[in-house]
Amino acid sequence: MNQGASERRRGVEYTDRISVDARIMWLGLFVLGIGFGVVVVERGLPWWFALLTSTFILAGSLEFLLAGLVTLHSSLISIAVITFLVNSRHIFYSLSFPMESHEGPLAKVYSAFAMVDEAYALVALGQGERLRGRKLLKVQLGLHGSWAFGATVGALVGNLIPKSISGFGFVLTALFVVLSIDSAIESKEVSTGLIAVLVAIVSFAITPSSMLIVAIFTFFVLLLAKDALRARARTRVVGEDNDT
């Protein structure tokens, strides 16, 4: 992080080096993937269920849910609806994901497919300036590979792994905490951060299961309102200046 900050200060826009944050994300997803693979097998599902979901869906929380849904033989319609509800937050990610930095349709399609929370968080930290183009693709491939590899390992040999390893999934929690501290320091806007914290806590209290989409949508609406108020205040000041 220090490194990233000094790079930005020197005005260096692009290095090919994959940042420490990204590498920790890979490790975190690998560990979490093992946990997911274990859950899949414990639920009586075949090992390849872990491989295929982690390869073709690539959405951690939804995959945990899906493993539960299929053991209950939920209908395909309800699976579609739940997937839509859980992942609709990604609509908001598109507002600030540097898709235009990719060359060629294949890169764009893959980058959209692999737009997981972790990739978004890494992009968000640099406000889309540092992590983009080929480097972003590499980071996404790494996230995808770590998750899929971890899930498959977990499903195949999960019962051989000591249980305490699941505690290491905390690296992802810690990483998100660190990233939000860094983005708070970077943006210097304390009020925006406070709004996000409050919205997240209230959303969790009201509806733990759909907290993410409720919180992100509410935050979006509040930001719109805040922006509109500020714009109005600004035009008023400009208008008064013109009068005098």
Next chain:
Amino acid sequence: MTHNSDTYYLEAIAVASVVTFLLRATPFLVKNFVLRRKLILGVRASMPYGIVTILAIYAIASTKVSSVQIAIGEILAVVITIVLHFWRRNVLLSIFGGTILYVFLVNLPHGFYRL
């Protein structure tokens, strides 16, 4: 009703995969249109900051707390992560400091709980 489980699993995975991909890809097709609106431009800059913060709280809140030991372990580990990060601003130190403490606390004798 006879149920071929394997086919059903494959169908379920395909449905979830397609819906997820459409949610991620479709906004980019309409993005240019939406982004031209001035109001969105200001919001766009602050969204990442807010979303990362919301994801952090989600990560903390969504841990399955099956015992007091895990709850205390998680609170202490999050606090230590924050303190370490304000102190040294070193990602590796903050994350692994917090994680090692967490793994240690939740695995203390008297509670070999699974998370």
